[in-house]
Amino acid sequence: MSTYLQFAVLGLGLGAVYIGLANGLILVYRSTGIINFAQGAIAMWGAYVYAQLSADGELVLPVGRIAFAEPPDTWVCLVLGLANAVLLGVAAHYLVFRPVRRAPALAQVVVSIGLMLTLQALVVIRFGPNNITFESLIPAGEVELFGTAVSSAEVWMAAIMIVTSVLIWAYLRFTRAGRATRAAAENERGATLLGFSPDALAAIAMVLGALVSTIGVILGAGLTGLNPQIYTLLVVPALAVLLVARMESVAVAAVAALVLGAFQSVLNLLAGEDWWPTWAQSGIDQVVPFLIVIVILFLFGGRLPSRGSLPSINLPDVRVPRFRPIPAAVLVVATAVLLASTSGVYRFGLTYSIILMLLALSYVVITGYLGQISLAQTAFAGAAGFTLSKVTTHWDLPFPIAIVVASSVAAVLGMVVALPAFRIRGAQLAIVTLAAGLAIERFVFDNYSLTPPSGNPIAEPSLFGLDLSVRAGQDISRLPFSLTVLAVAAIVVWLFVRLVSGDTGRTFLAVRANERAAASSGIDVRLTKLIGFGVSAFIAGVAGCLIGYSAGQLSAASFTVFVGLQTLAVAYLGGITSFSGAAIAGLIGPLGIIYVLVHNVFELGDYYALIAGLALILTAILNPVGIAGEAIRIGERLQARLRHPSPEAPAGPTSPTTASDADSTTEVFHHAR
Structure with a gap:
C-alpha cells in the first residue's frame, strides 16, 4: 500500500495544476457565460515567459524580446511572468471574448478554440516545440505520511493551490465585485440595472483566472517541464473538474482536481502491473476524464446551471442546396x-x-x-x-x-x-x-x-x-x-x-x-x-x-x-453552413493547394497554425457566415439591386431555400414532416 500512497501523492502535483485551470474556468464562466477552452494555453504563456527569463535572462514578448545582462532573481521572474498573464487576460477579454458575449454558443466555442490555437502556435514560434525544463520553485524533499515517506513538493503544491482556491472563494463571497459577479451570473440585465458593469466584472475575473491558472502551471511544470501540446490540452481534465463542480463551486473543484490527479497517477501505476492488459496500458489516464465528462453530463447535463445573459444573436443562415447537373459536371470536369x-x-x-x-x-x-x-x-x-x-x-x-x-x-x-x-x-x-x-x-x-x-x-x-x-x-x-x-x-x-x-x-x-x-x-x-x-x-x-x-x-x-481543431478553423472560416464553405476550407486547409503554394513561397512552417487561429477569431467575431456566406450575401444584394432598382423596392429577395433560427419553426416543421 505504501507504493500506492506514494503515487497518489505524486498525483497531487497534477491535481494542483487542475485546481488552477478549473478555478480559471469557473471565474470566466461565472463572469461571461463562456467556457474557455484556451485556459490552458493562456496559463502556459505566462509559464513560458517565466521559464525563459529564469533560464537565460530574456523576456520574450509576442513580438520582440528584452535581454537582461543576467537572469533576474526568481521572484522577479515570477512577477514578470504573472504580469504577462495579467496582460494576456485583459487582451483576451477585450479583444476576443467581449465581442462574442451575445453570440451563440458555436461562436463562443469557436473563438476560444481560435485563441487556443493562436497561443499554442505562438508558444512554438517564440519558444520552440521541445520540452523546456527549469528549476522548481518548491525544493524536493520527503515527508512521512501514515508511516510512508512521500514527496513533499507535491504536497506543498496542493497546499498552495488550495490557498488560491480559498482566496478565489473569498473574492466571490465577500468582495463587492465578487458578489456582483455572482449576481450577474444569475441575471446580467438586473446587475446592469443596479449599476454594475458586466464588462469590468468579466475583465477582473479573466485576470484572476489567468493568474491562478498560471501559478498552477508554473508549479506543475517545475517538476515535469513545459510542453506546448501537453499543457494546452490539460484543459480537458480541468473541464471534467469544472463539470463535477457544476461550473460554480470552487471548493468542489479543488477536491475533485486533487482526487482526479491522484487517481490518474495510481492508474498509471496499475497499468504497469503484469496482470494489466497490454492493450489498455497507453492513454488510460485520458480515458478517465472522458468517462467523468460523459457520466456527469449524461446524468446531470439538463440540470447544470446556466448563466443569465442578454439575448443572443442567431446562428448563420443555412441555404439548402439543390442538385444542378450541368454546373456540377462543369465543376468536376x-x-x-x-x-x-x-x-x-x-x-x-x-x-x-x-x-x-x-x-x-x-x-x-x-x-x-x-x-x-x-x-x-x-x-x-x-x-x-x-x-x-x-x-x-x-x-x-x-x-x-x-x-x-x-x-x-x-x-x-x-x-x-x-x-x-x-x-x-x-x-x-x-x-x-x-x-x-x-x-x-x-x-x-x-x-x-x-x-x-x-x-x-x-x-x-x-x-x-x-x-x-x-x-x-x-x-x-x-x-x-x-x-x-x-x-x-x-x-x-x-x-x-x-x-x-x-x-x-x-x-x-x-x-x-x-x-x-x-x-x-x-x-x-x-x-x-x-x-x-x-x-x-x-x-x-x-x-x-x-x-x-x-x-x-x-x-x-x-x-x-490539433489537426481537427485546425480543420474546424478553416471550415468555419470558409463557411460552416454550406458545401461552398467546405470547398473553400479544402483549398485553404493544411497541406491543401493554397497552403502548398504559399508555403513554397514564404516557408510558413509553424506560422500556418498561428494564421489559422487568428483568422478563426476574426471570422467568429466579424463574419460568422464565413467567406462563402459573405460571397452569397454580396451576390444576393447585387441581384436585388438589378431586379429592384427602385429605392422603395425590398432590399433583397427571400430565398425559399434559406433557413435560419429566426424563421418560423412551424413552417420548417411542416416541411420536415
Missing part, C-alpha cells in the same frame, strides 16, 4: 483538368484539398445543419483510417468496399459519441467531443499495441486491375489516384446534397432551430441526432480513408486533436 495539368506537390496539394473538403463537409453536416458542436471529427477520420489498414492488410478487402466498411465503423463510433447529445448541447457537447477525441487519440492512435510506431500499412487501391495507388517511382502523386479521390468526393457530395435537401435535411434544420418545438411537431429528436452524427462521422471516415491511401500508411500524427 474543371477539377479533373486541373489535376491533369499539374504534377508533383501541386497535384498532391490539389488532391489533398479535395480530401480536406470532405473532412470540412462533415463539420457542415453536424454543426451547420444540425447545430451540434463536434470537436471529434478527426478522431472519426482516424478510426476509419486505422480500420482501413486492418481490413486491407488482414482481410484483403478490395477498394472501394474497404472504404465503405471502414467509414461505417467511424459512423458507429460517431453515434456512440452522440449519446450524450440526447441531454446536452452547445458548449457542453463540445466538451464531450473534445474529451472523446483526445481519449481516442491517446488510447487508440498512440497505443503501440494497436497502432505500432512504424505506422499502419495500407494496401494500395486497385479497381478491375487498374492501379490507383498514389505513388510510383519518382511520381509522388499519380493522376489515377487523384481522379479516384475526385470521383469518391463527387459521389459523397452528391449524396450530401440529396440528403440535406430532402426530408432528413429539413428535420436537421428543425432540430437546430428548436429541439422542443421539433419534438412537439412529431420529429424524433434523438433519432435525428443519431443520424446526423452517423452521417457526419461517415463522411469524416471517407476523408480518413483517402488520407490513408494518400500516405500509404497511417500514424497518429495524421489525426491529432
Whole structure:
C-alpha cells in the first residue's frame, strides 16, 4: 500500500495544476457565460515567459524580446511572468471574448478554440516545440505520511493551490465585485440595472483566472517541464473538474482536481502491473476524464446551471442546396483538368484539398445543419483510417468496399459519441467531443499495441486491375489516384446534397432551430441526432480513408486533436453552413493547394497554425457566415439591386431555400414532416 500512497501523492502535483485551470474556468464562466477552452494555453504563456527569463535572462514578448545582462532573481521572474498573464487576460477579454458575449454558443466555442490555437502556435514560434525544463520553485524533499515517506513538493503544491482556491472563494463571497459577479451570473440585465458593469466584472475575473491558472502551471511544470501540446490540452481534465463542480463551486473543484490527479497517477501505476492488459496500458489516464465528462453530463447535463445573459444573436443562415447537373459536371470536369495539368506537390496539394473538403463537409453536416458542436471529427477520420489498414492488410478487402466498411465503423463510433447529445448541447457537447477525441487519440492512435510506431500499412487501391495507388517511382502523386479521390468526393457530395435537401435535411434544420418545438411537431429528436452524427462521422471516415491511401500508411500524427481543431478553423472560416464553405476550407486547409503554394513561397512552417487561429477569431467575431456566406450575401444584394432598382423596392429577395433560427419553426416543421 505504501507504493500506492506514494503515487497518489505524486498525483497531487497534477491535481494542483487542475485546481488552477478549473478555478480559471469557473471565474470566466461565472463572469461571461463562456467556457474557455484556451485556459490552458493562456496559463502556459505566462509559464513560458517565466521559464525563459529564469533560464537565460530574456523576456520574450509576442513580438520582440528584452535581454537582461543576467537572469533576474526568481521572484522577479515570477512577477514578470504573472504580469504577462495579467496582460494576456485583459487582451483576451477585450479583444476576443467581449465581442462574442451575445453570440451563440458555436461562436463562443469557436473563438476560444481560435485563441487556443493562436497561443499554442505562438508558444512554438517564440519558444520552440521541445520540452523546456527549469528549476522548481518548491525544493524536493520527503515527508512521512501514515508511516510512508512521500514527496513533499507535491504536497506543498496542493497546499498552495488550495490557498488560491480559498482566496478565489473569498473574492466571490465577500468582495463587492465578487458578489456582483455572482449576481450577474444569475441575471446580467438586473446587475446592469443596479449599476454594475458586466464588462469590468468579466475583465477582473479573466485576470484572476489567468493568474491562478498560471501559478498552477508554473508549479506543475517545475517538476515535469513545459510542453506546448501537453499543457494546452490539460484543459480537458480541468473541464471534467469544472463539470463535477457544476461550473460554480470552487471548493468542489479543488477536491475533485486533487482526487482526479491522484487517481490518474495510481492508474498509471496499475497499468504497469503484469496482470494489466497490454492493450489498455497507453492513454488510460485520458480515458478517465472522458468517462467523468460523459457520466456527469449524461446524468446531470439538463440540470447544470446556466448563466443569465442578454439575448443572443442567431446562428448563420443555412441555404439548402439543390442538385444542378450541368454546373456540377462543369465543376468536376474543371477539377479533373486541373489535376491533369499539374504534377508533383501541386497535384498532391490539389488532391489533398479535395480530401480536406470532405473532412470540412462533415463539420457542415453536424454543426451547420444540425447545430451540434463536434470537436471529434478527426478522431472519426482516424478510426476509419486505422480500420482501413486492418481490413486491407488482414482481410484483403478490395477498394472501394474497404472504404465503405471502414467509414461505417467511424459512423458507429460517431453515434456512440452522440449519446450524450440526447441531454446536452452547445458548449457542453463540445466538451464531450473534445474529451472523446483526445481519449481516442491517446488510447487508440498512440497505443503501440494497436497502432505500432512504424505506422499502419495500407494496401494500395486497385479497381478491375487498374492501379490507383498514389505513388510510383519518382511520381509522388499519380493522376489515377487523384481522379479516384475526385470521383469518391463527387459521389459523397452528391449524396450530401440529396440528403440535406430532402426530408432528413429539413428535420436537421428543425432540430437546430428548436429541439422542443421539433419534438412537439412529431420529429424524433434523438433519432435525428443519431443520424446526423452517423452521417457526419461517415463522411469524416471517407476523408480518413483517402488520407490513408494518400500516405500509404497511417500514424497518429495524421489525426491529432490539433489537426481537427485546425480543420474546424478553416471550415468555419470558409463557411460552416454550406458545401461552398467546405470547398473553400479544402483549398485553404493544411497541406491543401493554397497552403502548398504559399508555403513554397514564404516557408510558413509553424506560422500556418498561428494564421489559422487568428483568422478563426476574426471570422467568429466579424463574419460568422464565413467567406462563402459573405460571397452569397454580396451576390444576393447585387441581384436585388438589378431586379429592384427602385429605392422603395425590398432590399433583397427571400430565398425559399434559406433557413435560419429566426424563421418560423412551424413552417420548417411542416416541411420536415
